[in-house]
Amino acid sequence: MSKISRRLFTGLAAASVGTLAFPSISLGAVPRVVVIGGGAGGATAARYIAKDSGGAVDVTLVEASKRYYTCFFSNIYLGGFRNYGSIGHNYYGLSVNQGVNVVHEWAVSVDPANRIVKLGSGNTLYYDKLVVSPGIDLKYDSINGYSAAVQDKMPHAWKSGTQVQLLRNQVMNMKQGGTFVMVPPPNPYRCPPGPYERVSMIAHQFKQSNPTAKIVILDPKPKFSKQGLFEAGWQKHYPGMIEWISSEDHGGIKNVNATKMEFVTDLDTFKADAACVVPAQKAGAIAMAAGVNDGDWCPIQPASMQSKADENIYVLGDASMAKSMPKSGFSANSQAKVAANHIRGALTGSKVFDARYSNTCWSLIAPDDDVKVGASYVAGAELIDVESKFISQADDSSETRAANYQESIDWYNGITADMFS
Amino acid sequence: MKILLFLIFLLTSFCKFAFSEEHSDEQQIIEMGDIEYGQYLGAECASCHQQTGASEGIPAINGMDAEVFVALMLAYRSKEMENPVMQMIAGRLDDEQIGSLALYFSQLEPPK
Incomplete structure (x- = not known):
């Protein structure tokens, strides 16, 4: 079967069956990556590993939701500027275009010694490298009287x-x-x-x-x-x-x-x-189950996003302790590309380039009045260090603020395509 | 009109031939590039620049002419062109990295 038709077949199988059972032992020479969490970190990592390895790495994405609603731009919906459907995305692009096996289940535990992820159904997934990108859990009891x-x-x-x-x-x-x-x-x-x-x-x-x-x-x-x-x-x-x-x-x-x-x-x-x-807030529960947390968050190696606790596990996005980067979808997407490059290098011998990260956050204050803040980063010995940064100016022209809003809409379309297409 | 265009074509061809030792800054930067490196670096661009279709605020860059790409990045790096995001992105790229990106994006299919 040609590469394209094999990928299409794998993708369609994943898309139509929804849940696939996998043996817990790797069957062939193709290395396996399991990604837990289909948000800005996990979806991007799965997409880039699959896309850039051209079938040389088997990628499985574990994400409970069949439709993913982005946190970014949910405020724009709250302001009445978008309908709710417009911030929803599915995983067909990842399975059909990129050949990612998408499994709509909860990951309930990780056995790092044997490199196995256990799913809610009882099925297990074997991995050579694991990406943990679960986002946040809420600490309800941090406010007296508040609860689920x-x-x-x-x-x-x-x-x-x-x-x-x-x-x-x-x-x-x-x-x-x-x-x-x-x-x-x-x-x-x-x-x-x-x-x-x-x-x-x-x-x-x-x-x-x-x-x-x-x-x-x-x-x-x-x-x-x-x-x-x-x-x-x-x-x-x-x-x-x-x-x-x-x-x-x-x-x-x-x-x-x-x-x-x-x-x-x-x-x-x-x-x-x-x-x-x-x-x-704290890192999503599966990060704790995998034992890669230190308190509420997960320490990482700044050069690769590898967990400091386990070199076969990478932690992305909000769950990671990636100081000086803020917890944002943009940051997670950026970190995913560094991790994907590192993982491919480890599994296929492809060239590993120096880590470089970036982030920009747009915020809409009123119609056509949008401000932004951003920075670029490099890996330091202990932290992800700021290289340069910018912030909107108090005396920006109204044209600049309006252009920022248009830019944020284009960014939304860009990053969601970069995650899901 | 066609004759005029033909003459311009002849003239530019001659100039390229005659002065081929004297590459422009853009060409020299492109020659430093590496496509595989450009693919890695270009992932940063894809967070905002859509891979398909044009957009109003953030332009498509797939299939962009390599010399135009280099000229734009140099203009952002020197802050001749405005936009704080692009000034930040270009500000930390050296010539080899700009050349690599130019090579990578110029060989991609432009959006339809």
Whole structure:
């Protein structure tokens, strides 16, 4: 069978059967890579290893969801600029175009000594190299009174999916002139400017449908990403609507009462008509099961994204401790390419090039007012070091801010094609 | 008109022949390039530049003429062209890396 038709066949088989059982012993000389997690880190790694090895590496992607809704641009949906379907993607491109075996299951455990991943069905996957890219889990108990049981009352909406749709509904249905409370997470967390872009997008929605509404941000931090740019934007577009209260002023959130919709702080007790509460975060559970974590996150080798605990395991994206890179989809996508190059080199002898990373985060404050921050990075001995960086300027022209928004839309199309096509 | 175009063609061919020892900066940079290295480096570009189809804000670069590619990257590197993202990306590329990227992208199928 020719390379293309074999790949097509493998892809179609994976696409149509959905779940495939694999023997736990490698059958041939073709090395095997298993990727856990089909987001910006995992999907990109699977795609690049399969694409660039041209069939010389067998790649299996384990991802529970058949349709993946990106976290990035979920705020743009919350602002009413996109419909929810437009941030959903499937895995057919990876299986049909790239020959990746896509298995829609949960990975439940990893046996690093025998290099085996166990799936929820009981099936096992053998690997030569394993990529762990599970994203985040939420530490619900980091906020007294908050729990998974009340997450539909006060959505976190920090892992995309139905929680984001729920939050949009609650924003749209909040009583006229009501108060919306936003509780951002403490550092480190997924998408540093995300909570503040979210506030901007909710304010944009309120400006049209609920113009006397108020937004109170009870921040567990004394400062935040792109603070000057956001605050200037809020002043310009939503004067009097948004109040940001620093941890130094409210003294910490002592308790959250989801029944009464109340937030108790040293400063005051805040009553909400709708709320978004984002707790502290940690690496996804499978990273802990694989034993590659040190506390909440997973230390990596800056030159390769290999786990410091196991050279056959690579940890990508939010789950990794990749300081100085922020936890973002862009970062995960960038790290995946370094890991893919390193993995191919180890398994097929292809040339391994020096690690180079980059990140850019766009944030929409109001229609055609978009700000960005970014940096390029190189591998240092201990950390991923910043090489150069930039941030939008306070005195940018309105044309520049509008061009940033168009750029972010093109980036969205670019990165999702880079992950899924 | 056709005759004029033909004359220009003859003239440029002659010039290329006559001055072939004197390569432009762009050509010299392209000669330093390596396609395999360009493929690795080019993965960074694919995060934003779509591989198929044109777009309004971020242009397609697949199939771009290698000399044009080099000239653009040099202009971003020296900050003659604006856009902080591209200035950052180009700012850390040396001539060999720019040449490698130019070679890699010029041999890809341009978007339809």
